Amino acid sequence: MGSLFTWVWQHWYVLLPLLLGFLAIWKLLPHARQPQSAAMMGLGAAAIILGGIVLPRATGVHVSWMFDLFFYLFAGAAIASAGAMITQRNPVYAALYFALVILNVCGLFLLQSGPFLAAATVIVYAGAIIVTFLFVIMFAQQSGLAQYDRRCREPLLASLAGFLLMGALLYAINASYQVSPRLTGLVKGLEETVNSAAKTTKLEVKDLMGILRVNDAPIDLLLAEELNRLPGWPEKAAARAKLHQLETQVIAAAANQDTAVLLNLVKEYYSLAASLQHAQQRYTGLLGIPAGMQTQVSPLSRRTEEPGxxxxxxxxxxxxxxxxxxxxxxxxxxxxxxxxxxxxxxxxxxx
Amino acid sequence: MSQAILPNYLIVGAILFGLGAIGFLSRRNLILMFLSAEMMLQGVALNLVGFGGHHKNYQGQAFVIFMLTVAACEAALALALILVLFRNRKTLDVSVWQDLREANQDPVQDESPLLLEPEMTPMHFPRLTPAGLRPDQAASPEEAATRG
The missing domain is CATH 1.20.5 (Single alpha-helices involved in coiled-coils or other helix-helix interfaces)
Structure with a gap:
């Protein structure tokens, strides 16, 4: 039970917007006895805004403020109109909201430098498909709003299923595109030690050995575990050998009570952990893919820097x-x- | 530069996919169900475009163009099917087709009566003056409607 609570506490930034969104969608779906309430619409908007603020916290990617501004504008509008589309009672309005979703998704395509794709999607979806469907809706529902548009099947179960799916996807994305928080903490701790060691001259062997243990586990074990999360890293073998070498050197230095050597070893550990963190960032794609690890495609499909x-x-x-x-x-x-x-x-x- | 944004694209794609799934599961209008499925496709297209930008090649965008082709085919066929279904039962409600369910399933019935809402009043649309008449001499909208 306690571990469940800590898990929820650690992942609140995924769970809270999802919970708010779930409540909003569940209550806004057409129920026979409840009209749509403005409070629930506000809740949905709050879920989107909160998600926009806290979800990128995990990945921490910022390209440029212009790019980010347009990305959040298009993404927020796309998600908001998607929510409005599935909860809308009037099918004509729902089709128009769908067109809005398409237009915003096309904006996101443009941000990924796909102008032809954006134009083609607007023409095919917002032009052809939407107009044909509006035609059918108006042909089929000439006598106003139908009974079946004012109620839906199992709103609770449907929104529960949808948001569970969404939660699983978001959790997986978050877990794979995040530098391990343990490694981040480790690098920060070692950095502080190295900086403070430069100021004070008096250092005890006991303190230095304490630094090299994190939560009662030796630092080597933690680093080896983080190393295992990087299966394709080209410098993995070198890093592992370095780790073994450092381990034996630390044991020897601790036996000799040699503070200067130990401090140097702490610095070595720091640089190793920092390079590991950098490798994790690169490997998860947060900094782009390194040159040696790009997928092999035919020269025809490769994107070049030239315009066109x-x-x-x-x-x-x-x-x-x-x-x-x-x-x-x-x-x-x-x-x-x-x-x-x-x-x-x-x-x-x-x- | 822009390839670093990949996780954000995946997140938006996942959210659109989930919302589309909810719409497909809960709505009863055949056309809205179809549009929700199309929205799930849009979520997938975002993923493909994001990955294409991430790997710096055009395979993702080429894939989305093929997806667009298949979606257009699907829309044509779905529209044809919806028209046939509508001709048979004169309604777009999927629940009237529930006699296609399995033998041991109970039928879905609407229990609670509808709450009539004030917003459901019929809408008025503007009408054009018939050709050859001065606007002030034209018939009132009601008369025009009865004359067809």
Whole structure:
């Protein structure tokens, strides 16, 4: 029970916005007996704003304030209109909110330098699909709001399932794109020691040995564990050998009561832990992928620094994926034929 | 530069996916269910674009273009199916198709009566003056409606 509480306490920044959002969506979904309340809409908005403030805390990524501003603008608007779409009672408004979601997602595409993709998505989704569906909605519901739009099936269970899925995804993303907090604490502690050791001259062997133990576990064990979380790091073997070497040197220095050597060893540990932290940041992609670890793609698909994104995307599509493009064309043709066949009335009914 | 933003893209994609799942599970309008499924696809597209930017290649964006193609096919077919279903039962409610359920399942019934809300009053739309008439001599909207 205590461990569950600590787990909740450690992950409050994931759990709290999710809980608020769950309450808001559950209460806002069309219930037969409750009208939509402004308080719940406020709760949903609070969930989005809180999530926007606390969720990036874990990853701590900042590109540039302009990029961040547009990212949060588009992301917040996309999520807000997604929530409005699934809770909206009038299907026409819901379709329009869906168009808003598409437009904001296209803004996010633009931020990832995909102008052609953004334009194509706007044309296909917001242009074609939405208009056709609005047409069908107006054709089918000429007599105002229908009964079935004013109530929904199992709002509690549905929102519970959706938010559990969301929570699992967010937890996994957070766990894989975060430098281990233990390593961060370790680096900070060692840094303080090294800085304070530079000022004071009197140092005891006992104190220095105490620094090299964290929560009663030797620092070597912790570093070895963190090293195991980096399976693809090219300098892993070197770091492991360095760790072994440091371990034997510390034992020898402690036996000799040699303070100066021990202090040097603490500095060595500090630099090792700092390089490990840097490697974790790089490996989890928080600082971008190092040159040696990029995935191998054909030169046609590689993104170059020169401008002209559309040309490069076209080269990818009609170079590496030419066969797939042809197949997609066939697929579109078959879907068109299929749609016409499905909606055809039987002959006797048409006559 | 922009590749470092990957976790944020994954987070937004996951949230859109989850919200779409909720809409698909709970709404009863066939069209809204379809739109919710499309929104889940948008969440996935965000992930692909984010990863493409992260790995500095165009494979992610190319994949999203194929996804767009498949989504367009899917929309055409779904619309055709919805039209056929609507022609059969004259409603977009999925619950009228619950006789397709398995033999040992109980039917879903609406227990609680609806609460009538003031916002549900019929809406008035503007009408154009018929061609060839001066606006002040044109018929009132009600008469125009009866004449078709």
């Amino acid at each position: 994104h559309v040309a490069q995307l076209g080269r990818t599509l009609f170079g590496d994926y030419l066969l797939a493009v042809e197949l997609a064309a066939v697929l579109l043709l078959i879907a068109t034929v299929g749609a016409i066949v499905i909606v055809q009335r039987p002959k006797e009914a048409a006559a």
